[in-house]
Amino acid sequence: MKKLFITLFAIFLLIGNGFAQLHYKPYELNINAPNSENVYKRYMEGKTFLGINGGISLPLADYGKNINLGLGLGIQAKYFISDHFVFGANFNFYNSSLKDEFINEQKLSFQLIANDPAMSDSTKGPLTILSVDGSSTLYPFTLNFEYYFSPKQRFKPFVGLGLGFYVVNYNIEISTNYEKPQLFREEESKFGSKIDSYFGVTPYVGFMVDFNELMSMNFDVRNNIILSTPVNLSVSVNLGLIFNLAYKY
Numbered sequence: 001m002k003k004l005f006i007t008l009f010a011i012f013l014l015i016g017n018g019f020a021q022l023h024y025k026p027y028e029l030n031i032n033a034p035n036s037e038n039v040y041k042r043y044m045e046g047k048t049f050l051g052i053n054g055g056i057s058l059p060l061a062d063y064g065k066n067i068n069l070g071l072g073l074g075i076q077a078k079y080f081i082s083d084h085f086v087f088g089a090n091f092n093f094y095n096s097s098l099k100d101e102f103i104n105e106q107k108l109s110f111q112l113i114a115n116d117p118a119m120s121d122s123t124k125g126p127l128t129i130l131s132v133d134g135s136s137t138l139y140p141f142t143l144n145f146e147y148y149f150s151p152k153q154r155f156k157p158f159v160g161l162g163l164g165f166y167v168v169n170y171n172i173e174i175s176t177n178y179e180k181p182q183l184f185r186e187e188e189s190k191f192g193s194k195i196d197s198y199f200g201v202t203p204y205v206g207f208m209v210d211f212n213e214l215m216s217m218n219f220d221v222r223n224n225i226i227l228s229t230p231v232n233l234s235v236s237v238n239l240g241l242i243f244n245l246a247y248k249y
Contacts, residue, residue, distance in 0.1 A: 044151045046246075049078040049088075051218055053240025057094035057138060063168075063232030067136045070096030074238065076218070078146070086146040090162070091139070094236065098134040098172075107132040110174055113187050127184065128177040138234055139167040140224055142202055154210045162202035166226045169195050200226045208242065218242045 057070040074092030081087055107129055113119065114127040121127070142162030149157050171193045174180075180188070206220025219239050226232040 044080050044148075045083050047080050048245045049080075049216070049242045050245055051076050051078075051240050051242030053092075053218065053238045055092065055094070055236050055238035055240075057096065057224075057234050057236045059096065059136075059138075060233040060235060062230050063226065063228075063234060066099050066102035067096045068099055070094035070136075070138065072138075072236075074240075076144075076240075076242070078144075078242070080151075083151040084148050086144075086148065086158070086160075088144040088146065089142065090144060091141045092236070092238070094138045094234070096136050096138070098136065103132050103134065106134070106172060110188070113184065114176070119181055119184050121178065121181070124178045127181070130175040130177055132172065132174050134170075134172040136171070137169040138224070139169070140200070140202065140222075140236075141165050141167075142200075148208075156208040156210075158206055158208070160204045160206070160220070162204065162222070164200065164202075165197055166200045166224065167195065167197045168226070168232075169193075196228070198226050198228045198232075200224060214244055216242050216244070 053074050053076065055072055055074065057072060058064070059067040059070070072092055072094030074090055076088060076090035078086050078088035110132065111129045114129055119127045140162075142164030144160050144162045146158045146160035172188075174188060176184075202222050202224050204220050204222035206218065209217045209219075211217065217239070218241070220237075222236045222238070224234040224236060226234070
């Protein structure tokens with residue numbers, strides 16, 4: 001009788017253990033877990049993110065008089081000092097073509113310069129402007145401070161402020177019927193291509209949406225205030241992917 005009781009008890013333990021294993025679900029630290037609030041606290045605070053983005057830039061004020069909408073790319077980094085506060089940096093570039101009206105004005109101006117008899121070649125004849133083309137590239141480099149309103153949710157809206165330098169590369173390309181004489185090149189250098197750099201500030205708003213522990217989407221709208229004389233503006237809209245460099249717990 002005693003042996004039978006021991007045997008039945010052993011069978012009961014085996015069945016119970018097997019039943020428990022069938023119904024056991026391991027604890028998963030991911031953003032879809034029921035206790036996501038605890039996971040998000042670990043997921044955000046102290047983490048570093050690195051991302052890439054594409055965007056458009058709309059030049060405004062004096063900067064936008066002669067420049068069209070620009071397209072660009074960029075990289076960004078974020079470090080979560082706490083659940084809500086972030087320190088980061090970003091570097092972007094936006095390339096824009098020049099407006100047709102401005103190109104035509106430049107072509108007329110350089111043709112007047114080319115008509116100067118001093119520009120002519122005795123064997124090749126008068127210097128003629130064949131075409132004028134150009135572009136402008138904006139390079140913002142800023143250090144950023146951001147505040148996140150709901151860091152423990154998958155959708156994380158934020159506001160930010162960037163401080164940094166803005167490089168504007170203005171380029172004019174002039175094609176002539178023969179090689180430009182030195183005198184023409186000197187005049188071209190006065191009114192043609194140039195590179196300027198300015199200090200500026202960028203207030204912005206945006207949001208992050210987490211796909212998983214590793215990858216998120218980042219979206220922001222930035223008002224680039226370039227402290228030149230006069231002050232220039234460029235509103236940029238950026239969309240990209242950002243990666244958690246410490247996504248493994």
